[in-house]
Amino acid sequence: xxxxxxxxxxxxxxxxxxxxxxxxxxxxxxxxxxxxxxxxxxxxxxxxxxxxxxxxxxxxxxxxxxxxxxxxxxxxxxxxxxxxxxxxxxxxxxxxxxxxxxxxxxxxxxxxxxxxxxxxxxxxxxxxxxxxxxxxxxxxxxxxxxxxxxxxxxxxxxxxxxxxxxxxxxxxxxxxxxxxxxxxxxxxxxxxxxxxxxxxxxxxxxxxxxxxxxxxxxxxxxxxxxxxxxxxxxxxxxxxxxxxxxxxxxxxxxxxxxxxxxxxxxxxxxxxxxxxxxxxxxxxxxxxxxxxxxxxxxxxxxxxxxxxxxxxxxxxxxxxxxxxxxxxxxxxxxxxxxxxxxxxxxxxxxxxxxxxxxxxxxxxxxxxxxxxxxxxxxxxxxxxxxxxxxxxxxxxxxxxxxxxxxxxxxxxxxxxxxxxxxxxxxxxxxxxxxxxx
Amino acid sequence: xxxxxxxxxxxxxxxxxxxxxxxxxxxxxxxxxxxxxxxxxxxxxxxxxxxxxxxxxxxxxxxxxxxxxxxxxxxxxxxxxxxxxxxxxxxxxxxxxxxxxxxxxxxxxxxxxxxxxxxxxxxxxxxxxxxxxxxxxxxxx
Numbered sequence: 001x002x003x004x005x006x007x008x009x010x011x012x013x014x015x016x017x018x019x020x021x022x023x024x025x026x027x028x029x030x031x032x033x034x035x036x037x038x039x040x041x042x043x044x045x046x047x048x049x050x051x052x053x054x055x056x057x058x059x060x061x062x063x064x065x066x067x068x069x070x071x072x073x074x075x076x077x078x079x080x081x082x083x084x085x086x087x088x089x090x091x092x093x094x095x096x097x098x099x100x101x102x103x104x105x106x107x108x109x110x111x112x113x114x115x116x117x118x119x120x121x122x123x124x125x126x127x128x129x130x131x132x133x134x135x136x137x138x139x140x141x142x143x144x145x146x147x148x149x150x151x152x153x154x155x156x157x158x159x160x161x162x163x164x165x166x167x168x169x170x171x172x173x174x175x176x177x178x179x180x181x182x183x184x185x186x187x188x189x190x191x192x193x194x195x196x197x198x199x200x201x202x203x204x205x206x207x208x209x210x211x212x213x214x215x216x217x218x219x220x221x222x223x224x225x226x227x228x229x230x231x232x233x234x235x236x237x238x239x240x241x242x243x244x245x246x247x248x249x250x251x252x253x254x255x256x257x258x259x260x261x262x263x264x265x266x267x268x269x270x271x272x273x274x275x276x277x278x279x280x281x282x283x284x285x286x287x288x289x290x291x292x293x294x295x296x297x298x299x300x301x302x303x304x305x306x307x308x309x310x311x312x313x314x315x316x317x318x319x320x321x322x323x324x325x326x327x328x329x330x331x332x333x334x335x336x337x338x339x340x341x342x343x344x345x346x347x348x349x350x351x352x353x354x355x356x357x358x359x360x361x362x363x364x365x366x367x368x369x370x371x372x373x374x375x376x377x378x379x380x381x382x383x384x385x386x387x388x389x390x391x392x393x394x395x396x397x398x399x400x401x402x403x404x405x406x407x408x409x410x411x412x413x414x415x416x417x418x419x420x421x422x423x424x425x426x427x428x429x430x431x432x433x434x435x436x437x
Numbered sequence: 438x439x440x441x442x443x444x445x446x447x448x449x450x451x452x453x454x455x456x457x458x459x460x461x462x463x464x465x466x467x468x469x470x471x472x473x474x475x476x477x478x479x480x481x482x483x484x485x486x487x488x489x490x491x492x493x494x495x496x497x498x499x500x501x502x503x504x505x506x507x508x509x510x511x512x513x514x515x516x517x518x519x520x521x522x523x524x525x526x527x528x529x530x531x532x533x534x535x536x537x538x539x540x541x542x543x544x545x546x547x548x549x550x551x552x553x554x555x556x557x558x559x560x561x562x563x564x565x566x567x568x569x570x571x572x573x574x575x576x577x578x
Contacts, residue, residue, distance in 0.1 A: 033529060093489045142490035142517045417495065419511060420576045433494045433514065437527060437536035
């Protein structure tokens with residue numbers, strides 16, 4: 001294999017990838033400073049590890065591990081429930097902090113972002129590596145969390161760079177050095193190349209990312225679909241995947257589901273959970289002015305078997321009170337009395353803009369109009385007092401009980417000791433440091 | 438701080454903005470009262486300058502009562518500010534967290550309470566300033 005670089009351009013473009021290190025655990029350590037340097041795990045209410053701090057990782061704890069195994073491998077691990085509200089706050093702040101450096105920021109996931117730094121060296125007064133370093137330091141100072149950053153000529157390369165050194169790494173890969181980083185990288189570790197593509201490539205003698213990048217373009221074009229060709233360009237230092245800055249306004253489907261402990265078999269409890277899921281999903285749909293034409297009902301048993309049913313609606317809707325009977329029908333079909341269930345879920349799909357909804361011939365348009373006004377009032381109340389201030393009686397059973405009983409139900413600190421004026425569902429939009437001063 | 442241009446709007450946080458509704462445009466001179474009100478500062482804007490770096494802490498101790506910070510108050514903390522002599526800071530001193538007044542004289546740093554029952558603290562092994570207290574919030578009703 002020749003040692004020549006893949007491209008002679010240093011920095012035709014500069015794309016940054018920020019990847020938080022053990023994000024949930026990092027947030028907890030930021031707000032509970034006494035946990036810094038300790039093995040911290042989140043995910044208690046689910047019974048499995050959602051995130052493990054690097055100290056925990058060093059002791060052999062892995063994401064997805066069951067908690068009893070964690071206790072065996074790392075007895076002094078601090079196990080915390082997931083505090084999604086706080087993690088969301090940190091996530092939004094991470095993105096806003098990046099926007100200080102460039103307006104082109106893509107919110108890729110809760111703990112990852114891309115940013116386009118092309119042309120910013122003069123404005124930000126430094127090389128791309130130095131800018132990345134400064135971003136990492138600013139995040140550590142202002143948010144208190146640890147991130148790893150990669151910067152290179154394309155998104156795919158930036159992702160490889162951020163993973164190169166973790167935690168707290170900063171890796172810049174200019175054009176002339178790309179081949180060094182790809183030489184020993186298995187091709188299935190490239191973002192966008194899955195096991196099937198990797199298997200096919202292996203049959204054609206391509207095992208590493210570098211071998212893939214050195215293939216002839218015509219060869220890739222002939223044997224692989226366009227998305228794979230895009231990856232080939234990206235690995236060769238040509239950016240074809242843009243940094244997507246637009247916030248998500250389109251949704252193909254909205255899924256809301258919840259797990260509960262212990263698993264239950266009673267029909268009315270399970271149905272109440274489903275109604276809660278439905279209310280959550282419809283609330284989100286209304287927020288984006290969407291209505292669903294189809295409803296999917298899901299039940300998951302104790303041993304992780306999942307069954308679902310898709311129901312077609314005569315008219316698109318985002319109102320739980322209208323969809324209640326449809327939900328009931330779906331549930332009746334799926335429910336098996338002797339099973340223990342651990343989770344329920346609802347998917348609103350075939351979404352259309354609310355204003356495009358047409359009434360069918362047999363409907364009472366006046367009644368539907370009245371329902372729209374009822375929900376408008378409910379949404380208004382929700383804005384003022386917190387979501388689901390007013391909800392269907394059918395979800396009462398689920399809302400009244402704790403979602404997780406026993407040890408798994410350790411309350412999240414942010415929901416305890418509320419500030420005067422805060423309610424169970426409405427909190428100040430600032431993270432709270434849990435220190436005694 | 439970064440010498441950088443400030444581009445973008447923080448679009449994420451729900452800010453209750455004071456919006457002045459202008460009535461119909463009449464001919465003649467505008468009302469002076471109307472002109473003055475057009476730059477409203479909300480409480481959020483007053484209390485929070487760098488949103489990304491702002492946290493809050495509930496006060497439980499009484500070491501700062503003479504500075505008017507009482508148990509039960511919320512203090513607004515900005516992690517991006519460098520402490521100046523006289524600032525109230527949140528600090529980790531020799532492993533313990535505390536809220537005190539930052540004194541810096543002749544390069545020597547002392548953390549001083551606002552309560553005669555608490556002695557000044559001179560860090561021995563370590564001192565980390567987590568942030569500067571920029572405001573105190575106390576809600577009565």
